Amino acid sequence: MSDRIRLAFETVTKRFDHPRNGGLIVAIQGVDIRIADGERVALIGPSGCGKSTLLNLASGLDFPSEGRVRVDGVEVSGPNRQVAFMLQKDLLLPWRSILENVCFGQEIRGMSRAERRDKALAQLNRFRIADFAEAYPHQLSGGMRQRAALARTMMMDPDVLLLDEPFSALDAQTKLVLQADLARTLTESRKTSFLITHDLDEAVTLSDRVLVMSKRPGRIVREIIVDLPHRDEPLQRRRLPETARYTGELMNLLDIGHAELV
Amino acid sequence: MTAVINLLARKEAWGSFLLLFVVLAVWEWLPGAMGVPVFIVAPPSRVWAEFMRLLDVERLFLHTAITFFQVMVGFVLGSLLGMVVGYTLGLSKTAEFVLSPYILALQIAPKVAFAPLFVMWFGFNVYPKILVAVLIVFFPILINVLGAMRTLDGAMVNLARSFSASKLQIFWKIQFPASMPALFSGLRIGSTLAVIGVVVGEMVGGNNGLGYLLVFGEGQANTPMVFVAILLLTFIGIVIYGLVVLLENRVLHYLPRAATTEKST
């Protein structure tokens, strides 16, 4: 980790036109986040508080109404090579084989066929799905599909990985395996990550820092530094008694138990 | 071909053959036994005899070939036109907004009713028939393509955008391939409608094709001739539908097996 700021939201506000709701809704309000190189930051908050909106701003698919988003110090003015995202939906193209899906981004970016094939095969090996290179998405289980999506994201070799509830559609055991895969990959490749999640254990076991957002208009209401060992081994970290203390604190912050927030 | 052989290997296929045989037998003997005259229901033996006679003296092969040709041309042109307009409207919200009321009106209008008009415009040749087929094939293709473009998951487009894909790349790599299943259901419907379009055109004006033979046979109270024309028209329809399904199986090979068989029922 270094002090260099990879991703920064500088007092970012985002409003959307809304035909019914008096014309405008404020999705997020004055959000300030700075993520250093190699850092892993998780973001939690009630549904609809603007988490995915933040991710869209960071990936250059949408723009702030006020404030700035910077990647490596440069204001984001559109999609760029430094960031890549992965969503809850794997977004694998059903008409492409797994290998072709992993190649997709670099194909658009103009990498030569031979080079992208080699790189994609290396990614498939890393995520242990090389046997399925020629298979089509429907032939894979949910966990394997998400690994393919992770491989496609890593294939872009971004500085910052934006992860929007990447494992929330998976069963509990598959989820644990993929969390471990992700932690290992982040360590090996020394990448920065920004993880949106609903899963408090996931936030604590995969991150150095957890940010808590309020309900809409979303603001960052709390920051919790996760000071626990086993940074690269979420399964080990999960076993620590202190982990439960952190998740308990997050539950209180999210007011879980008062159901209207969740 | 292998599909046909596989089919023959199945027990149910023999059931189908048996049923065909029973139907033909009933069709052959029952009307006669009940005193129904031949000009109402022609038995299969008479239809077959008429088929051989028409081949011999009425250039039946030529009539069939002309109809087949018109159906093919009308189907291909109508499909291409439906695709071009469908994708264009799908890509341009403005074009869709401006054109959709007229398209809706045209879609509701019975397309075969244009046949006499086209004959008056173009005369007794292949053009009015092809044009009716084009018009009738156009809509299901257009509607299906447009529907696929509208319902495409925006997240997929965003994925491509995040890789800095151009509009053209987004179309060819996401929108176009994603529309294939819908396009093929449109083509299946279109392939059967093309036959209807051409037949109506031939019935309205001309001295060629199976539609003409239908009207000619009717005028002479030649029921077996009408039956022959109907059977051959059905045959043409089956051939074109089969070609579409063959192509579909090649193009949509990536879909799960169950989904494709389900669609074809």
Ligand SMILES: Nc1ncnc2c1ncn2[C@@H]1O[C@H](COP(=O)(O)OP(=O)(O)O)[C@@H](O)[C@H]1O
């Ligand atoms: N493109 C958009 N147009 C209008 N409103 C939007 C758009 N995207 C998000 N919103 C609204 O902004 C709010 C935040 O959405 P989102 O960021 O998806 O929330 P979260 O990911 O935290 O559940 C929601 O109320 C949503 O309806």
Ligand SMILES: [Mg+2]
């Ligand atoms: Mg979201």
